[in-house]
Amino acid sequence: MQRTLIIGASGQIGKQVTQLMLDGGHxxxxLVRDKSKLSDVQGNTLSIVEADLTEDFGHAFEGCTEVIFVAGSGGDTGADKTLLIDLWAACRSADYAKKHAIQHFIMVSSIGADAPSNGPNEMQPYLVAKHMADEHLIRSGLHYTILRPGSLTNDDAKGSFSDERPKDKSEAVITRADVAQALVYLAGDNRQDSMIKELFNGGKTLTEVLR
Known part of the structure; x- marks a missing residue:
């Protein structure tokens, strides 16, 4: 039986992914620190594991075949939380996944994680953390998909995508709802080759962009 572990399921994207997965019968x-944050998520195929990502959370991987890592420290935290969640927890997740023979690891990274030094100074700690977490996953030997979305917005889903970075930075955006849709699509994808994809709103379908 396929079971997907969603790390960071109570976050803005994670909660949408969780509900979409349940709506699709998956x-x-x-995995959340406080299950009360999922009180508005409904579905008969949902299991909830409470754990702190700064502590041992390896037990959450038991019985799972796939992982979506969508946890993040948040924009109002300092570099310490960025290191602990966006870097260290992500790296540990890959290690746990390998131990539990996870078939597919989907990592939510960020545009700019390929070249952190090119990003704005205030973003570099975050981009370095994402870069190092991505590199750890790449070297893990796991089958992986690394998704690097553009700047996130809370607009309604547009249902249109692009994997070509716009020249105008103001257009390098994507809604959180569309990222959630992309993650659910990837969770149902049977491709065996690993890949890294940037993702923005654009003029293509998910199939055109992610296949």
């Missing part, structure tokens, strides 16, 4: 395990 079995999902939501």
């Amino acid at each position: 079995f999902a395990t939501a």
Whole structure:
């Protein structure tokens, strides 16, 4: 039986991914620090594991075949939390995944994670953390997909995508709802080759962009 572990399931994107998975009849395990934050998520195929990503959370991987890592420290935290969540927890997740023979690891990274030094100074700690977490996953030997979305907005889903970075930075954006849709699409994808994709709103379908 396929079961997807969603790490960071109570976050803005994670909660949408969790509900979409349940709406599609998929079995999902939501890893959260406080299960009360999922009180508005409904589905008979949902299991919830409470754990702190700064502590041991390896037990959450039991019985799962796939992982979506969508956890993040948040924009109002300092570099310490960025290191602990966006870097260290992500790296540990890959290690746990390998130990539990996870078939597919989907990592939510960020545009600019390929070249952190090119990003704005205030973003570099975050981009370095994402870069190092991505590199750890790449070297892990796991089958992976690394998704690097553009700047995130809370607009309604547009249902249109692009994997070509716009020249105008103001257009390098994507809604959180569309990122959630892309993650659910990737969770149902049976491709065996690993890939890294940047993702923005654009004029193509998910199939055109992610295949």
